[in-house]
Amino acid sequence: MSKDFEQQLRDALQPVDPEEGFDQRVMARIAQERSRSRTKITRWASVALAASVLFVAVLGAHQWQLRREQEGLEARKQLIEALRLTGEKLDVAYQAVNRESSLPADDGSGA
Amino acid sequence: MKASEAWSGDELLTHARAGESSAFAALVRRYQRTVYSIALRMLNDRHRAEDLAQEVFLQLYRALDSIDSDTHLVFWLRKVAVNRAIDRMRQESRHDSEPLTDAVTVVDESIADDPLLHRRMTELIAELSPAARAVVVLRYQEDLDPVDIAGTLDMSINTVKSHLKRSLMQLRARVQGTAIVEDIR
Numbered sequence: 001m002s003k004d005f006e007q008q009l010r011d012a013l014q015p016v017d018p019e020e021g022f023d024q025r026v027m028a029r030i031a032q033e034r035s036r037s038r039t040k041i042t043r044w045a046s047v048a049l050a051a052s053v054l055f056v057a058v059l060g061a062h063q064w065q066l067r068r069e070q071e072g073l074e075a076r077k078q079l080i081e082a083l084r085l086t087g088e089k090l091d092v093a094y095q096a097v098n099r100e101s102s103l104p105a106d107d108g109s110g111a
Numbered sequence: 112m113k114a115s116e117a118w119s120g121d122e123l124l125t126h127a128r129a130g131e132s133s134a135f136a137a138l139v140r141r142y143q144r145t146v147y148s149i150a151l152r153m154l155n156d157r158h159r160a161e162d163l164a165q166e167v168f169l170q171l172y173r174a175l176d177s178i179d180s181d182t183h184l185v186f187w188l189r190k191v192a193v194n195r196a197i198d199r200m201r202q203e204s205r206h207d208s209e210p211l212t213d214a215v216t217v218v219d220e221s222i223a224d225d226p227l228l229h230r231r232m233t234e235l236i237a238e239l240s241p242a243a244r245a246v247v248v249l250r251y252q253e254d255l256d257p258v259d260i261a262g263t264l265d266m267s268i269n270t271v272k273s274h275l276k277r278s279l280m281q282l283r284a285r286v287q288g289t290a291i292v293e294d295i296r
Contacts, residue, residue, distance in 0.1 A: 005283055006251065012232035013252035015148040018161055022147070023139040025161075026168045027132060033169065 116140075120181025128175050135175075139168050142185070145253070146192045152248045153196035155237040163199060167192050189253060190263045197241040228286070235285045239278055242266075246274040247282075 115123065115137040123141070126134030146167050150160035170191055171178075178184050236247055242264070249260045257271045264271070 005279070005286075008228065008232060009236075009247070009251040009279075009282070010254075012229035013148075013152060013236070013248065015144050015252060016151055017144050018147040018164060019157075022143050022161070022164070023136045026139050026143075026165050027136050029165055029169055030132075030135075030172050 120184060124175070124178060124181060124184060135172060138171075138184075142188055143168075145185070146188050148252060149189060149192040149248055150196055152233070152236065152252060153193065153241070153244060154199065155233070159199070163195055164192070167195060170195075186263065189249065189255075193245045193249065193264065197245060200241045231286065232282070235282050238285075239281070243274045243278045246271055247278050250275060 115126065115131075115134050118126065118134070118137070120138075120141065123134050123138050127138055143164065147160055147164040150163040150167070151157065154160050154163060167188060171184075171188065174187075178187055236244060239247060245264055246260055246266075249255045249263060250257075255263065257268050257275070260266070260271045261268045266274075
């Protein structure tokens with residue numbers, strides 16, 4: 001009885017084929033998935049490219065800003081140096097003028 | 112006949128792994144019966160079985176590099192088909208599943224000695240719990256022994272044997288019950 005019953009189970013569970021064209025439907029689904037993943041990759045590549053361009057632009061702007069600041073500092077330093085030199089020269093001139101004026105006055109008689 | 116149809120499973124695998132879609136299609140044709148039958152017995156619905164079987168082959172396509180041999184492939188296909196079916200049944204059990212009326216179309220009547228009994232049998236199998244159903248399908252449809260079933264389902268052999276014993280008792284009782292009811296009528 002048990003063997004009969006198990007045989008009945010085997011008979012009831014005979015393998016069944018899917019409907020005609022199953023393999024083609026699977027291949028179509030694979031092709032669809034591949035094209036979807038290709039689209040996804042393209043989209044990601046575009047986003048990555050745009051992000052890279054933006055990054056380079058921001059970095060460039062930042063570098064440009066830094067360079068400008070450095071140039072400004074350099075110009076300021078040069079200006080300060082020039083002012084210092086001018087000051088020194090003015091000092092020398094002032095002292096020379098002072099020295100001249102403190103000498104006894106020459107009346108031009110020659111005696 | 113296409114050349115790929117004459118290839119062994121291992122040859123087909125090698126060609127499919129190399130990206131030959133005709134080899135992969137031949138693999139699908141070779142194993143569609145196994146995968147579809149498991150899906151059908153588990154889900155008891157032709158449309159859902161077709162969808163699940165397609166998903167199994169789609170997953171195989173992505174996992175081709177991890178398959179070592181033809182034997183491994185068959186093991187893998189059975190395992191993935193059963194596990195996906197169990198997952199789907201569990202997901203769907205949250206929504207009330209309809210009575211398994213589609214089972215009526217599942218029996219291949221050309222090979223059935225007693226179509227009515229076989230139909231009843233597939234209906235009763237469809238009423239088993241997902242795990243018990245998987246064990247019965249692998250035992251009586253795929254003709255696996257308890258050790259292979261345990262490996263496929265990641266269960267202990269004792270659990271497999273206990274599922275088999277309980278399922279057989281349950282099915283026998285239900286079939287006999289049906290026969291008694293029919294006799295009374």
